[in-house]
Amino acid sequence: MQSQKPSVGVVILNYNGKSLLEKFLPSVLSTTYPNTTIYIADNASTDGSRSWLAATYPNIKCITLSQNLGFAGGYNLALKYVETDYFVLLNSDVEVESGWIEPVVELMESNPKIGVCQPKLLSYAEKDSFEYAGAAGGWIDVFGYPFAKGRVFDTVEKDRGQFEENEAIFWASGAALFIKRKIWEEVGGFDGYLFAHQEEIDLCWRTQLAGYLVYYCKDSKVYHVGGGTLQKSNPKKTYLNFRNSLIILAKNLPVGQAFGKIFCRLLLDGVFGVKLFFGGHFRDVWAVIKAHFGFYKWLLGKKEKGSFPKKSLESLQGVANQSIVWEYFIKGKKTFSEI
Numbered sequence: 001m002q003s004q005k006p007s008v009g010v011v012i013l014n015y016n017g018k019s020l021l022e023k024f025l026p027s028v029l030s031t032t033y034p035n036t037t038i039y040i041a042d043n044a045s046t047d048g049s050r051s052w053l054a055a056t057y058p059n060i061k062c063i064t065l066s067q068n069l070g071f072a073g074g075y076n077l078a079l080k081y082v083e084t085d086y087f088v089l090l091n092s093d094v095e096v097e098s099g100w101i102e103p104v105v106e107l108m109e110s111n112p113k114i115g116v117c118q119p120k121l122l123s124y125a126e127k128d129s130f131e132y133a134g135a136a137g138g139w140i141d142v143f144g145y146p147f148a149k150g151r152v153f154d155t156v157e158k159d160r161g162q163f164e165e166n167e168a169i170f171w172a173s174g175a176a177l178f179i180k181r182k183i184w185e186e187v188g189g190f191d192g193y194l195f196a197h198q199e200e201i202d203l204c205w206r207t208q209l210a211g212y213l214v215y216y217c218k219d220s221k222v223y224h225v226g227g228g229t230l231q232k233s234n235p236k237k238t239y240l241n242f243r244n245s246l247i248i249l250a251k252n253l254p255v256g257q258a259f260g261k262i263f264c265r266l267l268l269d270g271v272f273g274v275k276l277f278f279g280g281h282f283r284d285v286w287a288v289i290k291a292h293f294g295f296y297k298w299l300l301g302k303k304e305k306g307s308f309p310k311k312s313l314e315s316l317q318g319v320a321n322q323s324i325v326w327e328y329f330i331k332g333k334k335t336f337s338e339i
Helices: 018-029 049-056 070-081 101-110 181-187 199-209 235-252 255-278 282-301 324-330
Strands: 008-014 036-043 061-065 086-090 094-096 114-123 138-141 146-148 167-169 176-180 213-224
Touching (some): 008 018, 008 101, 018 036, 036 049, 036 070, 176 199, 199 213, 235 255
Parallel strands (some): 036 061
Antiparallel strands (some): 138 146
């Protein structure tokens, strides 16, 4: 008899990640949730991933994309072929526990307003530590700088049971993101212009503007390697993070508030650029400069405008009404509970 539980589609976006699939796909296949379908969306890989999948796991559904559309564009296209009640966007470098889906679906089903959710994101290398990409749920500060419960800038906390409440957050990590299909369609999926990095923050922001909640689920655990595609020091990642952060502020804030916050962000980015320069990270300095010009290019072109009524940042869930740059670098507060 077919399960009456909501259907779940776990979609792993792959780009030249054959070695990661070999290592981490078996844990995903051990998932115990009874109404799960696993998909591999291949972003035009050239490392033999597709042929390996076909030979090793012929029953896994493979969605083949004709070109590398990045994280945002790849998922936007791939999810058109997935018809489950829930989408789970899962990085290829994530190990999951067998019962990782059940508590998230139970939580999301308990409240129709919960549109997006993430599990507890722990480090694969140090399983008692949170992982950089999302830890125990994403927040942003008054200037739109992202951080997370369990990770502020480069300080990552040990998991000591300090985040054991299911609660609303601002953004869910794209490393393991659950979203109801109807809400994905309502908010329009990812902004493909962003390509990669911070597209999940934009998605979650629009989810809140549409009247839904983003949540963290304490009882689901996954273990993320991190940096599987781009290393943290990669100037391309620096460029995308700085450019995209400015774009999503301009897209989602009321015009008056956006102007002031973006002006402050440009100044703070400049200070950070000086720090990078004196640290000898010259390629990253250039990446920050290019990111600002990339933002101006977007602003002139207006590739995608926000489609929901704008709200002040402070009225949304998961917002710290202070500057984490000031709290972290000037006042020396390194953990979420201190801030």
